[in-house]
Amino acid sequence: MHARDLMVTDVKTVAPDDDVADAFKRFARYPFSGFPVVDDEGRVVGVVTESDLVDLFEPDDETLWIPIGLPPFVDTLTYQIKPPWGDLDLGVDMVRNADRPISDVMSTDVVTVTPETDVDEVLDLLAGDDPDINRVPVVDTDGTLVGIIARQDIVRAFRDRRLD
Structure with missing residues (x-):
């Protein structure tokens, strides 16, 4: 069995210049x-996932780190504070990122196979450590x-093979 035996040919895609909306x-x-x-020639240049888009709304810089020094200690203690206004920022983030191109948020390190790739290699990729x-x-x-x-x-595919 090879990749061509498993693949779906009606693939929904996006273009790098499509926007987040x-x-x-x-x-x-x-x-x-x-x-x-x-791209315009149909070549794979990346992958965009739901988690790529979710990351737009969970910025790392939303957390405040506040150093607090207590005498007579020389070192400071650092406290993390999560501001409660995060939910209010969601709408602002959506408007701010709606026109952003997919090329800004997509993953470009894409693992691909050819139609002749053996099913064992495809299994290794999909069931691997990544x-x-x-x-x-x-x-x-x-x-x-x-x-x-x-x-x-x-x-x-394996279910169908068992039933045959």
Whole structure:
């Protein structure tokens, strides 16, 4: 069994110059947690996931670190304070990031396979130690997207083989 036997060829994608608002619409419309990002020639240039977009609304700089020195101690104690206004900032963050291009938030280190890749290699990728790999784009020799394999596609294929 090879990647071509498992892949779905009707792949929903986004473009690098699509904006964050477009990606949110796609996530609302389709039951996927990530989309390949393809250029004008159909080559995979990245992947954007729901967690990439969630990260836009959980900035690291939202936490205040306050050093407090207590005499006669020379060292200071540092306390973390999470401001309660975080929920109010969500709408502001959405407006601020809505026009931001996907190319700013996508992952560019994309793991891909070819249609001839053995199913064992695909399994190793999807069941490996990297929790961020939930789908594998299938590309031809020049990097053009021809399909995608998600974890559920592998489970479905093995289930179907058992039933045959």
